[in-house]
Amino acid sequence: MKILVLNRSPKRERSDTLHITRAFLAGMGEAVSTETEIVHVIDEQIGFCRGCFACKRNGGKCPQQDDMAGILQKMLASDVLLFSFPLYCYGMPGPLKNLVDRTMPLSAMTMRRVGDRYEHVGQADYEHLKYVMICGCGFPNAKHNFEPMTLAFHQMFPRNAAILTVPESPMFNVPQAAGVTGPRLEMVRRAGRAYGETGEMPPVLAAQINTPMIPEEIYARMASGEEG
Numbered sequence: 301m302k303i304l305v306l307n308r309s310p311k312r313e314r315s316d317t318l319h320i321t322r323a324f325l326a327g328m329g330e331a332v333s334t335e336t337e338i339v340h341v342i343d344e345q346i347g348f349c350r351g352c353f354a355c356k357r358n359g360g361k362c363p364q365q366d367d368m369a370g371i372l373q374k375m376l377a378s379d380v381l382l383f384s385f386p387l388y389c390y391g392m393p394g395p396l397k398n399l400v401d402r403t404m405p406l407s408a409m410t411m412r413r414v415g416d417r418y419e420h421v422g423q424a425d426y427e428h429l430k431y432v433m434i435c436g437c438g439f440p441n442a443k444h445n446f447e448p449m450t451l452a453f454h455q456m457f458p459r460n461a462a463i464l465t466v467p468e469s470p471m472f473n474v475p476q477a478a479g480v481t482g483p484r485l486e487m488v489r490r491a492g493r494a495y496g497e498t499g500e501m502p503p504v505l506a507a508q509i510n511t512p513m514i515p516e517e518i519y520a521r522m523a524s525g526e527e528g
Contacts, residue, residue, distance in 0.1 A: 301496075303328070304378040305338040308385040308396035312340045317436035319472035321384040323485040324434060324464065327492025334496075339371065341395050346371075348398055355405035360423050368402045372424075375403070380430045383453075386469065387437040390448040400456065417458075430499065431457040436469025438523065440516035462501035464491060465510050468519050480513040 303325065309315030328334055344367040355362045362368065375381060385396055392400070407420035433453045437445050446465040454461055466484070471477040487509050494502045512519065 301328075301332050301334050301380065302378045303334055303336045303380045303382055304374050305336060305382045305384055306341055306396065306399065307338055308341040308383075308393045308399075310342055312342065314473065315384070315386070316469040316472050317384050317386050317434060317466075319481075319485065320436060320464065320466055320469065320488050321382065321434045323488040324432075324492035324495070325382075327489035327494075328496035329492075330489075331493045331496030337374065339374070341399055344368075344371065344399075346395065346399055346402060349401040349404060353404075353409065356407065356409040356420070356423070360405040362402070362405050368399070371399065372403065372405060375429070376406075376424060376426060379428065380432060382432040382434065384434045385436075387435050387445060387449060387465075390445065391452065392449065430460040431462070432495070432501075433461070433463045433465075435463075435465050436472075437465065437467045438470050440468055440512050440514075440519040440523070442467045442510045442512075446510070460499075462495060464488065464501065464506055467510070468513050470523070471513060471519075477513075484509065484513050 305321060307315060307318055307321070309317055325334065325336055346368050347364045347366050350364070352363070383396065385393055388394070391397065406422060406424045406426055408423040410421040411418045412421055431453070435446065435449060439445050442465060445467070450463055450465065453463060472481050472485070487505060491502060491505050491509060494505065
């Protein structure tokens with residue numbers, strides 16, 4: 301199984317969220333044979349979508365000459381696209397949303413009705429793709445933080461989408477917190493293994509992963525520099 305990780309943390313390999321992603325990938329590797337490539341979006345030259353729709357009329361070729369054409373080819377050659385990123389203002393960091401905008405060449409202007417929504421007809425074969433979102437948040441609570449991004453991800457990828465959201469994610473970069481982050485990463489590894497076996501995220505386990513690792517009030521004081 302080929303997995304393309306789109307990492308949009310400015311910390312690259314030191315990303316808080318990438319700790320979670322690595323644990324998930326390790327679990328997947330226990331269930332199925334995997335081949336993983338990580339693209340650090342911060343290092344890619346990707347211009348903003350100009351809304352010209354040229355790509356939808358000329359067979360999928362964007363007039364911009366940048367790194368996006370190569371990324372699109374990597375996407376189409378993959379089985380799973382894993383979006384790994386910290387929550388920014390209740391959504392994706394801007395450069396990652398820009399990358400998603402630039403997937404316009406994959407579909408044509410022609411629309412079709414699917415259920416109660418309309419979609420552009422694909423002009424590339426990406427029906428095989430599955431989508432995973434792993435998102436970390438610096439706040440101590442999950443409620444009233446992840447909901448907009450979760451809804452947006454399901455809207456962007458209404459089929460074959462799986463999501464893990466994790467509050468208090470900066471703790472994964474704190475060695476002294478291993479006593480609480482270690483068990484949480486083990487839960488993530490189990491989720492990855494289950495996903496590798498079934499292609500779905502276990503809802504009960506995902507809900508457990510989306511809970512604070514330490515009491516919210518204590519984390520908030522520590523993050524605010526009021527103690528420790």
